[in-house]
Amino acid sequence: MSDIAFIGLGHMGLPMARNLLKAGYRLRVHDLVRSAVDELAAEGATSATDAREAVAGTAVVITMLPASRHVEGLLLGEDGLLQAIAPGSLVLECSTIAPESARKVHAEARARGIDLLDAPVSGGTAGAAAGTLTFMVGGEAAALERARPIFEAMGKNIFHAGPDGAGQVAKVCNNQVLAVQMIATAESMALGVANGLDPAVLAEIMRQSSGGNWVLERYNPWPGVMPNAPASREYEGGFMAELMAKDLGLAQETAQNSLSSTPMGALALQLYRLLLKQGQGRKDFSVVQKLFVE
Amino acid sequence: MSDIAFIGLGHMGLPMARNLLKAGYRLRVHDLVRSAVDELAAEGATSATDAREAVAGTAVVITMLPASRHVEGLLLGEDGLLQAIAPGSLVLECSTIAPESARKVHAEARARGIDLLDAPVSGGTAGAAAGTLTFMVGGEAAALERARPIFEAMGKNIFHAGPDGAGQVAKVCNNQVLAVQMIATAESMALGVANGLDPAVLAEIMRQSSGGNWVLERYNPWPGVMPNAPASREYEGGFMAELMAKDLGLAQETAQNSLSSTPMGALALQLYRLLLKQGQGRKDFSVVQKLFVE
Amino acid sequence: MSDIAFIGLGHMGLPMARNLLKAGYRLRVHDLVRSAVDELAAEGATSATDAREAVAGTAVVITMLPASRHVEGLLLGEDGLLQAIAPGSLVLECSTIAPESARKVHAEARARGIDLLDAPVSGGTAGAAAGTLTFMVGGEAAALERARPIFEAMGKNIFHAGPDGAGQVAKVCNNQVLAVQMIATAESMALGVANGLDPAVLAEIMRQSSGGNWVLERYNPWPGVMPNAPASREYEGGFMAELMAKDLGLAQETAQNSLSSTPMGALALQLYRLLLKQGQGRKDFSVVQKLFVE
Amino acid sequence: MSDIAFIGLGHMGLPMARNLLKAGYRLRVHDLVRSAVDELAAEGATSATDAREAVAGTAVVITMLPASRHVEGLLLGEDGLLQAIAPGSLVLECSTIAPESARKVHAEARARGIDLLDAPVSGGTAGAAAGTLTFMVGGEAAALERARPIFEAMGKNIFHAGPDGAGQVAKVCNNQVLAVQMIATAESMALGVANGLDPAVLAEIMRQSSGGNWVLERYNPWPGVMPNAPASREYEGGFMAELMAKDLGLAQETAQNSLSSTPMGALALQLYRLLLKQGQGRKDFSVVQKLFVE
Known part of the structure; x- marks a missing residue:
C-alpha cells in the first residue's frame, strides 16, 4: 500500500x-x-x-x-x-x-x-x-x-x-432533513410534556409510529429519555449546533443557486442562529430542545 | 363475547x-x-x-x-x-x-x-x-x-x-412530526434534484443516514421513487392533505392551551393551507412535493 | 345624558x-x-x-x-x-x-x-x-x-x-400586521447593525423608504433610537408581549375558522411564545429585539 | 459640467x-x-x-x-x-x-x-x-x-x-422589511375578507392604525383597493417578484456573513421562491396576494 x-x-x-x-x-x-x-x-x-x-x-x-x-x-x-x-x-x-x-x-x-x-x-x-x-x-x-x-x-x-459535487449536495440535503426533524421532535416533545405526557412514553410512541425518525431512534433531545444521547449529559459532545448552522447555511447557499424553496430548512437555520446568539453554539445540536422549555 | x-x-x-x-x-x-x-x-x-x-x-x-x-x-x-x-x-x-x-x-x-x-x-x-x-x-x-x-x-x-386525553395529545404530537418531516423530505428531494442528483439515489442515501425517517422508509413523496407510495399514483389514496391540515390545526389548538412554541408545526400548517387553496386538499398529503417543483 | x-x-x-x-x-x-x-x-x-x-x-x-x-x-x-x-x-x-x-x-x-x-x-x-x-x-x-x-x-x-364580529376581525388583522412588522423591523435593525450601520441612521432610512411602517414611525425596538419608546426604558410599559401573543392566538383561531394561510402571523406567534418561555412576557412587545442581539 | x-x-x-x-x-x-x-x-x-x-x-x-x-x-x-x-x-x-x-x-x-x-x-x-x-x-x-x-x-x-458597503446593507434591510410587510399585509387582507370584511374598509382601518405601513399607504396588494397599484392591473408593472427574491437572497447572504437570525426575511424569501415556481416571477411583487386566495 x-x-x-x-x-x-x-x-x-x-x-x-x-x-x-x-x-x-x-x-x-x-x-x-x-x-x-x-x-x-x-x-x-x-x-x-x-x-x-x-x-x-x-x-x-x-x-x-x-x-x-x-x-x-x-x-x-x-x-x-x-x-x-x-x-x-x-x-x-x-x-x-x-x-x-x-x-x-x-x-x-x-x-x-x-x-x-x-x-x-x-x-x-x-x-x-x-x-x-x-x-x-x-x-x-x-x-x-x-x-x-x-x-x-x-x-x-x-x-x-x-x-x-453530488456528495456535497447529498450531505446538505441529508443534514437539512436532520436539522428539521430534530427541531420538530424537540418542539413536539415539549408540546406533549406540557400537555401531560411522560416524555419517555411519548418518545416511544412516536418512534414506533409514522413520526419515527433517526432522532427518535438514536438521539432523543429530551434529557433522560436516552441515557447515551447528548441530551442526557447536558448536551455535551456530539455534533455542535454551530456546525449544524454551518451546514444549514450551505443548504441555503445551494438553494440560492437553484432558486429552490426550502421553508423548513430556512426556518431551522434561523432557529439555530437564535441558539448561537444565546451562547449555545458549542453544545450538541439537540440543545435546540432548550428553546421550547422554560 | x-x-x-x-x-x-x-x-x-x-x-x-x-x-x-x-x-x-x-x-x-x-x-x-x-x-x-x-x-x-x-x-x-x-x-x-x-x-x-x-x-x-x-x-x-x-x-x-x-x-x-x-x-x-x-x-x-x-x-x-x-x-x-x-x-x-x-x-x-x-x-x-x-x-x-x-x-x-x-x-x-x-x-x-x-x-x-x-x-x-x-x-x-x-x-x-x-x-x-x-x-x-x-x-x-x-x-x-x-x-x-x-x-x-x-x-x-x-x-x-x-x-x-393523552391519546389525543400523542396523536397530534406524532402527526405534527410526520407533517414536518414530510415537508422537509419533499423540499430536500427537490433541492437535491435541482442540483443534479438522481431522486432514487438521494432518497436511499438519506434513508440510510441521519436524515432517515418514516417518510423516506415508506412514503417517499417524489413520484417513481417508491412504486407503491401515493406519489407514484398521482397522489391518489393515502391520507388526505385536508386531514393533515385538520390534525395540524388540532396541534396548534393544543399548543394554544399550553402556550407552547411549535415553529415547525405552525409552518407546516400554513403550507398545507396553501395547498388547500390550490385545490389539492383531497390528494394524499405527500402532494406537498408539488409546491417545490415547477 | x-x-x-x-x-x-x-x-x-x-x-x-x-x-x-x-x-x-x-x-x-x-x-x-x-x-x-x-x-x-x-x-x-x-x-x-x-x-x-x-x-x-x-x-x-x-x-x-x-x-x-x-x-x-x-x-x-x-x-x-x-x-x-x-x-x-x-x-x-x-x-x-x-x-x-x-x-x-x-x-x-x-x-x-x-x-x-x-x-x-x-x-x-x-x-x-x-x-x-x-x-x-x-x-x-x-x-x-x-x-x-x-x-x-x-x-x-x-x-x-x-x-x-367585524370589529374583532379587523383588530386581529391589524395586530397581526403590527406584530410581523415589529419582528421584521427588529431583525432588520439587528442585521444592519451587525453589518456596520448606525442604528439611528438605518432606522431613519427605512422610515422614509418603502420599508416605512408604524413601528419605525413611533415605536422603534432598538434601544436609544427613540427616547420615548419602550425600547429606551428597558422595554417597560407599552403593550405587553403576552398580550400580543394573545392577539396572535386569536388571529390563528380566526384563520382556523376560514382555513386561511397566514405564514407570517403564525411565525410571529411562535416567536412571541419563545419570548414568553424566556420570561419576557410582561415586557413591551418590542422586547422581541432581544432575540436578535447577543 | x-x-x-x-x-x-x-x-x-x-x-x-x-x-x-x-x-x-x-x-x-x-x-x-x-x-x-x-x-x-x-x-x-x-x-x-x-x-x-x-x-x-x-x-x-x-x-x-x-x-x-x-x-x-x-x-x-x-x-x-x-x-x-x-x-x-x-x-x-x-x-x-x-x-x-x-x-x-x-x-x-x-x-x-x-x-x-x-x-x-x-x-x-x-x-x-x-x-x-x-x-x-x-x-x-x-x-x-x-x-x-x-x-x-x-x-x-x-x-x-x-x-x-453601507448603502447595500441599508438597501437589503429596507427591502427585507418591505417584503415581509407586503406578505403580512396580503395574508391579513385575505384573512379579513375570508371572515366577512370589505377589503377597502379593512385596508383603510389598518392604514390608519398600528398596522400602518408603506404597502397599505401606496401599494395595496388586493385588486381594486388602490386603482393605481399593480394589484389593480393584474400585477403588471411595478417591482418584479423575481427581483424581490433576488434582494431577499442578498439579505440572507448578508445574514450569513454576520450569522444574524432573520426568521421573517428568510420565510419571505421561501414564499417568493414558491411564487417563482408557479411562474409569477415577472409579475409585481404584490402578486404574493395570490398565494392566499383561491
Missing part, C-alpha cells in the same frame, strides 16, 4: 487518520496545529511541516478542512496544492463545503489529470472514532472504486451520490 | 368494523350514511336506525367520527348518548379530536360510571383495512386492559399514552 | 372610564378588584357590588374584560347579564375576543332586542389615558351612530369595520 | 440616464443591448462601443448592472474597468449587489485613488422615470457631497448610510 498524505487533523480528521494507521496505511500528516501532528507521529505517522511536503511523492491525498474558503485556499490557484500533486493521484476531499466550491476543485483537478472525489462524511466525532462514518461521494465511479478500501477503513456506508 | 355498538362508518370506521366482524364480534352499527350501514348488515352486522338504538343493551361502544363538534354533539349533554349507555360499559372513542374535547367526554363518562378511552388511530385507510392500525390510548390502564382484545382485532400497536 | 354601566376596570378599562367621567357621563362601575372601583368612586362614579347592580336601570353598558371566556361567562346563558339588561339598551363590548365569541354575544343580544357592538380598541394604556384610542366596531351602523359620542369621549378614530 | 459615463441601460438605468440628460449633463453611454444605446443617442447622448470607450476621458462614471457577478466582472481585476478610470474620478456604483462585493470594489477603487460610492436605489422603474428615486449611499461623506448634484438629478432622497 502506498503512502497517504492526510491534511487537516481536527476533531474529525484526527480519528479518521488514526483509523487509517490502524488499517496498516502509512500516513504523512499535516495540520496547522502542531500537537495534532505530534500525536499522530507518536502513533506511527510521518509528520510534514507543510502541505506540500506532505503530498510529495504520495499517490493518495486526503483533505479534511473546516470550510469552502480553506479548501479553495489550499488547493486552487497557481500556488495551490493541486499543482504539487502528481497527475494520476487520487484526492479524497472530505470537507463539508459548498457544492459550487467542490465543483471548482473538481474542474482544476481534472485539468491536472488527478482523480478527485468530494466525499463529505456524516456520523460525527463518535463515528469518526469508531470507523463507522458515512461517506457521500461525488465524482467518477471509477475513482470511487479505487478509493473504496480507504473509505472502508474509516467508514461503514459508502454512497456514490453522483457526479462532481 | 358481548355485542359491540359501532357508530361512525366512514373511510376508517367501515373497515375497522369489518375487522371486528371477522374476529367474531357481534356488531350493532349506525351511520348517517345508510349505504355504509347496509353494507355491514349484509356482512352480518345488525343495523340500527339511530345511535340510541345501537347502544341499547350493549356493554361496549365504539365511536369513530370526523371532529370534536360531532363527538361532543353526540355524546354530551342531557340528550347525549352517554346518558343512554349503561354504567359499567366500555366506550372506545376513536375519533381524532382536541384533547380538551376528549377530557370533557372523559369527565362526563366518569360521572356516569362508564369506562371511556380516547383512542385515536394512525395508519390510514390501508391500516384500517389490514387491521394494522396503531391506537394511542388515553384513560385508565384497567380500562385499556379490558379493551385490549377489541383493539387487537383492529390494530397492531396499542400504546397507553397516559391519562384522559 | 343617561347613566353608563362600566364593567371591567383593568389597565385599559380604568382610564377609559375616567375619560367618560371627565366628559360628564354618570358612571356605575364594577370590577372584581375592589381598589379600582374605589378609585373611580372617589372621582365621582357610583360603585356597584356586582355586574347586575351596575346595569340596573342604565341604558348603556360598556364591558372591558380579558378574554372570550370572561365575556361569554358574564353575558351569555340563562343567568347571563344580557338577561338583566333592558331591551333597547346599548352595549359596547370593548374586550378583544374571538370573532366567533363576539358573534354569539351579538346573536343573544339581538334576540333580546339589545343594540350590541363589538368594539375592540387599539392604542394601549397610553391611548386609553389620553383618550386617543382607536375603536374598530362591528354591528349595526345605526347602533354605532348612537354610540359615537361615547366612543369619542374615549378615542380618536372610530371605524365601522362591518357586521357582527 | 463634465461628461458622465453611464454603463448599464436596463429598466432602471435607461430612465436614470435620461434624467441626467434632461438636467443638462453630457453622457457617454454603453450597454450590451444596442437598442438602449441608440435610444439615448437619439436623445443627445454619445454612444460608446464598449465600457472602456465610455469612460475614456470622463471624470464621473455611473454603473447600473444586474448583480454582483456583473459588477465584479466589469470593474475588478487586471483587465477591469477601474484600471481604465483616471485617479481622482468619481464612480457611482448604483447596482444592488452583495455588501461584500461592494466592499471589494471599494477597496480596489481606493487603491487606485478613485472616489467610489455604493449607491443602490429604491423606488422602482416609476421612481426612476419620475426622478424620485431614493439613493442609499455607502462610502466617504466627501465623495457623497461631490456626487450630490448628480444624485439629485435622478432622485429625491439621498441618504448617507455609512462607510463602504
Whole structure:
C-alpha cells in the first residue's frame, strides 16, 4: 500500500487518520496545529511541516478542512496544492463545503489529470472514532472504486451520490432533513410534556409510529429519555449546533443557486442562529430542545 | 363475547368494523350514511336506525367520527348518548379530536360510571383495512386492559399514552412530526434534484443516514421513487392533505392551551393551507412535493 | 345624558372610564378588584357590588374584560347579564375576543332586542389615558351612530369595520400586521447593525423608504433610537408581549375558522411564545429585539 | 459640467440616464443591448462601443448592472474597468449587489485613488422615470457631497448610510422589511375578507392604525383597493417578484456573513421562491396576494 498524505487533523480528521494507521496505511500528516501532528507521529505517522511536503511523492491525498474558503485556499490557484500533486493521484476531499466550491476543485483537478472525489462524511466525532462514518461521494465511479478500501477503513456506508459535487449536495440535503426533524421532535416533545405526557412514553410512541425518525431512534433531545444521547449529559459532545448552522447555511447557499424553496430548512437555520446568539453554539445540536422549555 | 355498538362508518370506521366482524364480534352499527350501514348488515352486522338504538343493551361502544363538534354533539349533554349507555360499559372513542374535547367526554363518562378511552388511530385507510392500525390510548390502564382484545382485532400497536386525553395529545404530537418531516423530505428531494442528483439515489442515501425517517422508509413523496407510495399514483389514496391540515390545526389548538412554541408545526400548517387553496386538499398529503417543483 | 354601566376596570378599562367621567357621563362601575372601583368612586362614579347592580336601570353598558371566556361567562346563558339588561339598551363590548365569541354575544343580544357592538380598541394604556384610542366596531351602523359620542369621549378614530364580529376581525388583522412588522423591523435593525450601520441612521432610512411602517414611525425596538419608546426604558410599559401573543392566538383561531394561510402571523406567534418561555412576557412587545442581539 | 459615463441601460438605468440628460449633463453611454444605446443617442447622448470607450476621458462614471457577478466582472481585476478610470474620478456604483462585493470594489477603487460610492436605489422603474428615486449611499461623506448634484438629478432622497458597503446593507434591510410587510399585509387582507370584511374598509382601518405601513399607504396588494397599484392591473408593472427574491437572497447572504437570525426575511424569501415556481416571477411583487386566495 502506498503512502497517504492526510491534511487537516481536527476533531474529525484526527480519528479518521488514526483509523487509517490502524488499517496498516502509512500516513504523512499535516495540520496547522502542531500537537495534532505530534500525536499522530507518536502513533506511527510521518509528520510534514507543510502541505506540500506532505503530498510529495504520495499517490493518495486526503483533505479534511473546516470550510469552502480553506479548501479553495489550499488547493486552487497557481500556488495551490493541486499543482504539487502528481497527475494520476487520487484526492479524497472530505470537507463539508459548498457544492459550487467542490465543483471548482473538481474542474482544476481534472485539468491536472488527478482523480478527485468530494466525499463529505456524516456520523460525527463518535463515528469518526469508531470507523463507522458515512461517506457521500461525488465524482467518477471509477475513482470511487479505487478509493473504496480507504473509505472502508474509516467508514461503514459508502454512497456514490453522483457526479462532481453530488456528495456535497447529498450531505446538505441529508443534514437539512436532520436539522428539521430534530427541531420538530424537540418542539413536539415539549408540546406533549406540557400537555401531560411522560416524555419517555411519548418518545416511544412516536418512534414506533409514522413520526419515527433517526432522532427518535438514536438521539432523543429530551434529557433522560436516552441515557447515551447528548441530551442526557447536558448536551455535551456530539455534533455542535454551530456546525449544524454551518451546514444549514450551505443548504441555503445551494438553494440560492437553484432558486429552490426550502421553508423548513430556512426556518431551522434561523432557529439555530437564535441558539448561537444565546451562547449555545458549542453544545450538541439537540440543545435546540432548550428553546421550547422554560 | 358481548355485542359491540359501532357508530361512525366512514373511510376508517367501515373497515375497522369489518375487522371486528371477522374476529367474531357481534356488531350493532349506525351511520348517517345508510349505504355504509347496509353494507355491514349484509356482512352480518345488525343495523340500527339511530345511535340510541345501537347502544341499547350493549356493554361496549365504539365511536369513530370526523371532529370534536360531532363527538361532543353526540355524546354530551342531557340528550347525549352517554346518558343512554349503561354504567359499567366500555366506550372506545376513536375519533381524532382536541384533547380538551376528549377530557370533557372523559369527565362526563366518569360521572356516569362508564369506562371511556380516547383512542385515536394512525395508519390510514390501508391500516384500517389490514387491521394494522396503531391506537394511542388515553384513560385508565384497567380500562385499556379490558379493551385490549377489541383493539387487537383492529390494530397492531396499542400504546397507553397516559391519562384522559393523552391519546389525543400523542396523536397530534406524532402527526405534527410526520407533517414536518414530510415537508422537509419533499423540499430536500427537490433541492437535491435541482442540483443534479438522481431522486432514487438521494432518497436511499438519506434513508440510510441521519436524515432517515418514516417518510423516506415508506412514503417517499417524489413520484417513481417508491412504486407503491401515493406519489407514484398521482397522489391518489393515502391520507388526505385536508386531514393533515385538520390534525395540524388540532396541534396548534393544543399548543394554544399550553402556550407552547411549535415553529415547525405552525409552518407546516400554513403550507398545507396553501395547498388547500390550490385545490389539492383531497390528494394524499405527500402532494406537498408539488409546491417545490415547477 | 343617561347613566353608563362600566364593567371591567383593568389597565385599559380604568382610564377609559375616567375619560367618560371627565366628559360628564354618570358612571356605575364594577370590577372584581375592589381598589379600582374605589378609585373611580372617589372621582365621582357610583360603585356597584356586582355586574347586575351596575346595569340596573342604565341604558348603556360598556364591558372591558380579558378574554372570550370572561365575556361569554358574564353575558351569555340563562343567568347571563344580557338577561338583566333592558331591551333597547346599548352595549359596547370593548374586550378583544374571538370573532366567533363576539358573534354569539351579538346573536343573544339581538334576540333580546339589545343594540350590541363589538368594539375592540387599539392604542394601549397610553391611548386609553389620553383618550386617543382607536375603536374598530362591528354591528349595526345605526347602533354605532348612537354610540359615537361615547366612543369619542374615549378615542380618536372610530371605524365601522362591518357586521357582527367585524370589529374583532379587523383588530386581529391589524395586530397581526403590527406584530410581523415589529419582528421584521427588529431583525432588520439587528442585521444592519451587525453589518456596520448606525442604528439611528438605518432606522431613519427605512422610515422614509418603502420599508416605512408604524413601528419605525413611533415605536422603534432598538434601544436609544427613540427616547420615548419602550425600547429606551428597558422595554417597560407599552403593550405587553403576552398580550400580543394573545392577539396572535386569536388571529390563528380566526384563520382556523376560514382555513386561511397566514405564514407570517403564525411565525410571529411562535416567536412571541419563545419570548414568553424566556420570561419576557410582561415586557413591551418590542422586547422581541432581544432575540436578535447577543 | 463634465461628461458622465453611464454603463448599464436596463429598466432602471435607461430612465436614470435620461434624467441626467434632461438636467443638462453630457453622457457617454454603453450597454450590451444596442437598442438602449441608440435610444439615448437619439436623445443627445454619445454612444460608446464598449465600457472602456465610455469612460475614456470622463471624470464621473455611473454603473447600473444586474448583480454582483456583473459588477465584479466589469470593474475588478487586471483587465477591469477601474484600471481604465483616471485617479481622482468619481464612480457611482448604483447596482444592488452583495455588501461584500461592494466592499471589494471599494477597496480596489481606493487603491487606485478613485472616489467610489455604493449607491443602490429604491423606488422602482416609476421612481426612476419620475426622478424620485431614493439613493442609499455607502462610502466617504466627501465623495457623497461631490456626487450630490448628480444624485439629485435622478432622485429625491439621498441618504448617507455609512462607510463602504453601507448603502447595500441599508438597501437589503429596507427591502427585507418591505417584503415581509407586503406578505403580512396580503395574508391579513385575505384573512379579513375570508371572515366577512370589505377589503377597502379593512385596508383603510389598518392604514390608519398600528398596522400602518408603506404597502397599505401606496401599494395595496388586493385588486381594486388602490386603482393605481399593480394589484389593480393584474400585477403588471411595478417591482418584479423575481427581483424581490433576488434582494431577499442578498439579505440572507448578508445574514450569513454576520450569522444574524432573520426568521421573517428568510420565510419571505421561501414564499417568493414558491411564487417563482408557479411562474409569477415577472409579475409585481404584490402578486404574493395570490398565494392566499383561491
